[in-house]
Amino acid sequence: MSRVINITPFEDITNINLNECISESPLKGFELPRGMFKKKDDIFGLDNWDTDHWELILNNRIISINRNFGYAMFYYYKGIPDDEWFISPGKEGQSVEFFPHFDDQHTSNHFNFKYFVDIFFLKAYTAYETIGHLLYKLYDLEINEDDPRDQVSFKSAIFKLKPENHRLYKDLCKLKRSDDFRKGVAMRNDIAT
Numbered sequence: 001m002s003r004v005i006n007i008t009p010f011e012d013i014t015n016i017n018l019n020e021c022i023s024e025s026p027l028k029g030f031e032l033p034r035g036m037f038k039k040k041d042d043i044f045g046l047d048n049w050d051t052d053h054w055e056l057i058l059n060n061r062i063i064s065i066n067r068n069f070g071y072a073m074f075y076y077y078k079g080i081p082d083d084e085w086f087i088s089p090g091k092e093g094q095s096v097e098f099f100p101h102f103d104d105q106h107t108s109n110h111f112n113f114k115y116f117v118d119i120f121f122l123k124a125y126t127a128y129e130t131i132g133h134l135l136y137k138l139y140d141l142e143i144n145e146d147d148p149r150d151q152v153s154f155k156s157a158i159f160k161l162k163p164e165n166h167r168l169y170k171d172l173c174k175l176k177r178s179d180d181f182r183k184g185v186a187m188r189n190d191i192a193t
Helices: 046-078 104-139 154-161 166-177 179-192
Strands: none
Touching: 046 104, 104 154, 104 179, 154 166, 166 179
8 A cells, every 4th residue: 555645845934933943053153254265465456356256155155054954953853753764564564664653744844854954065065165266266276277177176275275375274184084074074975875
């Protein structure tokens, strides 16, 4: 017997108290320091005009990360029974039954939670890529146009910072090797599969 599952995308989204839902966010209250990536010797402001644009993009991504964290937490706290993800045999004799304690409401909550978690990680990693772009601008890092692998990215910016600002290079390498960063990459990769 097949069961029809009714999912309600974005259910109750207009009733969310977002400030309450982002209370656990690691970025709650974070503000990007204005002008953090500005060149000090840009007399006419031409380089900084473009940098201001990219800082605005980064700031908007940080706001979006917080907002999507809040939406994900809203659906998480609405209820997703996660003590037992499967049973074997299933209630109707199948070899395995996934989400055995889910009703339609739980399935909707799970669907909405996963949607906002996906966007949270997408925005988080585009924020890192935007930082890479800003580092390229700030340090005038060169791109080898003859090498298609040489692209503006967070990873390549770190690599190219070594001769330009060794201390920042070491700090960003430490960040990339940190347990939190690695866990984030692993979670993002698990979601993608």
